[in-house]
Amino acid sequence: MSWTDERVETLKKMWGEGQSASQIAKELGGVTRNAVIGKVHRLGLSNRAGTGASKANAKPKVAKAEPKPKAAPKVEAAPKPAAPVTDVVPTGMPPRSAARRAIIPAGQPLPPQPSANEISPEALAKVSEVEKKSKKISLMELTERTCKWPVGDPATEDFWFCGLPVKAGKPYCEAHVGVAFQPMSARRDRRR
Known part of the structure; x- marks a missing residue:
């Protein structure tokens, strides 16, 4: 289908009479x-605010491109000071120290961070003892038999993985399993 002069004139006439785009499409076929x-937009025909009866006797107007008056240049407001970077921590989590803050890129999941009241003090003590004895291996040294618990900020040189032998069927050593995996009842209670 091409827009011939005759079809364009029919469109202008029907549009000026206030007929709907669907009615015009049926008429043109x-x-x-x-x-x-x-086509109405490309022709620059005016929008119709009223019904077809009020525009029935009006001649359709063909809008000519008129230069728009230039608006005064907008004065941009002074930029607002950036909000301070805060910890990205799920509700119920204690904030990390300023030295351990990390900006997590948009779209990336948060690392597992169970809340402090769900981790027993014994498990935390065990983790700090284990991290002192850990092998401190790199990503390339990880195997299915080594603990994959990350320690530190991945953007720094002092980032490493635990590397101790894993607990059967788990990706972490016994100490890190105690921190990473919560009993079902604790998770269920937290949702309420």
């Missing part, structure tokens, strides 16, 4: 409602 709307 071989054209969709959206094609009619697109």
Whole structure:
């Protein structure tokens, strides 16, 4: 379908009479409602605020491209000071020390961070003892038999993985399993 002069004149006439784009498409045939709307916009025909009865005797106007008056340049407001970087921590988590803050890129999941009241003091003590004895291996040294618990900030040189032998069927050593995996009842109670 092409927009011949005759079809364009019919469109202008019907649009000026206040007929809908669907009615115009039916009358023209071989054209969709959206094609009619697109042509109306390209022709610059005015939007209709009233009903077809009020515009029935009006002649359709063909909008000519008139230069728009230039608006005064907008004065941009002074930029607001950036909000201070805060910890990205789920609700119920104690904030980490300023030295351990990390910015997590958008779209990346938060690392597992169980809340402090769910981790027993014994498990925390065990983790700190284990981390003193850990092998401090790199990503390339990880195997299915080594603990994959990350320690530190991945953006720094002092980032490493635990590397101790894993607990059967788990990705972490016994101490890190105690911190990473919560009993079912604790998770269920937290959701309420």
